[in-house]
Amino acid sequence: MPESPTPPHALLSPPDQAAVAVIGAGAMGAGIAQVAAQAGHPVILVDAQPEAAERAVAGLRATFDKLVAKGKVTREDADATLGRVTPHTTADMMTIPAVALVIEAVVEHLDVKRAIFRQLESAQPSTTVLATNTSSLSIDDIVGEAGSGHDAALHGGTSPAMAHPERVLGLHFFNPPPLMRLVEVITGAASGADALDAASQLVRRWGKTPVRCTSTPGFIVNRVARPFYGEAQRMVAEGLADPATVDLALRGAGFRMGPFELTDLIGQDVNLAVGESVWRQTGEDPRYAPTDWQRELVREGRLGRKTGRGVFEYADGRPVDAEPDAALAEQLVGGPVQADPVARTLAMLVNEGVDLVHRGEASAEDVDTAMTLGTNYPHGPFAWLEQIGADTVRRQLAELDELYPGGRYRPSEAL
Ligand SMILES: NC(=O)c1ccc[n+]([C@@H]2O[C@H](COP(=O)([O-])OP(=O)(O)OC[C@H]3O[C@@H](n4cnc5c(N)ncnc54)[C@H](O)[C@@H]3O)[C@@H](O)[C@H]2O)c1
Known part of the structure; x- marks a missing residue:
């Protein structure tokens, strides 16, 4: 495991020092990347599809052009925000640089998410908070052994439990992330208080309103x-x-x-x-x-x-x-x-x-x-x-x- 370059809860360092990686450059990933970049974080946007991350950045550029035309953002701020988002050219998690926070927003498939979190666990420093934007899967199913959570029987899964589930939690954004204020902060059975508190504080800094919920089916809203x-x-x-x-x-x-x-x-x-x-x-x-x-x-x-x-x-x-x-x-x-x-x-x-x-x-x-x-x-x-x-x-x-x-x-x- 790489050495931690930053102290624990680096995600509460000044935004320019706390890099964020967003995995999945679809509707939600692109929106979450925008929110993080607007708050001042360098953002690495990763997708398995070739060019999906570049396409998402082009989409963000079009969004900011409209915001500039409407006078809601200055051209300077728009360019600075866009300059903070870097599309990543491979979905190999081992090639993503060390960041303070990873937010996973790939397809809603348990096996895909389980595989990503296991790669992230060995690729990222031990202090990196690993969050999933899942809307329906159990955090315990993502981090645990197959058969340990409420949805495991439905989706199966063959990989072992994660070694450090305390840094894994849910950050459930609503669609579209830049406009919706609510973020459900989801506590898995093993999520650590430090990671949960830091993630809630961060979300608040981003101008959002965090609420806490256990990893129960549908969380609060759904x-x-x-x-x-x-x-x-x-x-x-x-x-x-x-x-x-x-x-x-x-x-x-x-x-x-x-x-x-x-x-x-x-x-x-x-x-x-x-x-x-x-x-x-x-x-x-x-x-x-x-x-x-x-x-x-x-x-x-x-x-x-x-x-x-x-x-x-x-x-x-x-x-x-x-x-x-x-x-x-x-x-x-x-x-x-x-x-x-x-x-x-x-x-x-x-x-x-x-x-x-x-x-x-x-x-x-x-x-x-x-x-x-x-x-x-x-x-x-x-x-x-x-x-x-x-x-x-x-x-x-x-x-x-x-x-x-x-x-x-x-x-x-x-x-
Ligand atoms: N759409 C919503 O309203 C909404 C709201 C809240 C939460 N969510 C959750 O957010 C997540 C993403 O939803 P979305 O609507 O943005 O989906 P989407 O289909 O728009 O985007 C998913 C992206 O993930 C990429 N991807 C798939 N497998 C990957 C992998 N192994 N590595 C990297 N990238 C991969 C795909 O290429 C695609 O670009 C899901 O878990 C979903 O349940 C969605």
Whole structure:
């Protein structure tokens, strides 16, 4: 292992002395490289595809040209930032110079990530913090022996455990990294407090808001948000309301977008894949069971805006058949919980948030911060709990549980 050129937690040295390597120059890697370079760090951008890193740097140049034209950045600052990003011409981890922090943002495949971290472990100094931007894999599966974490059985993996898992953690940025303030700092079972604290401080210096979470399926945002989509889909599948009316009701409760217009924007396939992943990783907990209704959309290729048709149909990027029934929305909201899109969704969001904290996976404050910054919700689950009251949420869940037994609507013990 090379000798450490810098003291522990070199990543808290002045930015110009703390180099960062970003592995994977796709959508997320390029954005993360931009964030780090704008904060003053020399950045090495690495990709397995020949010329992908150069292409990403060209993309950054185009982004900065636009920012300069809009007067948001000076030409001098733009050139200085771009000058700090160096595309690396090979994906051989042994050729990457010593850095203070590596952020891995390659394809979401456990075996690929496991292999990269094992190479990084021997290639980088012992003080280098090694972070993954994974959105769904367990840190423990990445660092551990095959079969040691919650997703190992699904993905397999043959390599041994890492020798120094204490410097490995998750830094889960949101898309697009330069604009999204939230970063989930993910604690693996073996992640060290020093590395976690240093990474959180660094992220804050970058103008982001870090929240802490254990390496639980979906982390905070992708887990707590599941019922926002799932309840709406169930209501429509049951014929209780149409998608445009459900969207209208939820916009009325302060959500920027309703669940159907939002999933059409994200892509029904992408949203379903996240749901399936959380469901499988929680041992097929009915709380996260994807709906046949959404699976059917995906089977039919109705993926959303990108295919011109999802829940709604689109012409020139606008939905053409998303007429809500305002009178129906008004009638449903405040009525029986089964057919009230707002009460049914909020009861489940509160239940998810409370249960996550009850299991010791994150703090209540971080859950509310994550949901407001990561998904643009008007409030977090704990703020809603304050407003609605635990008794009401419990009663609503009990009502739903009686209508739909099987565990989906079981209230958290902490309610
Ligand atoms: N896209 C999102 O909205 C989003 C949000 C948060 C987290 N993530 C996570 O970020 C990671 C990257 O996602 P993305 O959307 O940027 O993917 P992407 O497909 O746009 O980019 C991945 C890049 O990794 C490169 N790559 C693949 N194998 C490699 C290897 N062995 N060594 C070096 N480079 C390699 C590919 O050539 C590609 O350029 C994934 O883990 C994903 O789950 C994505």
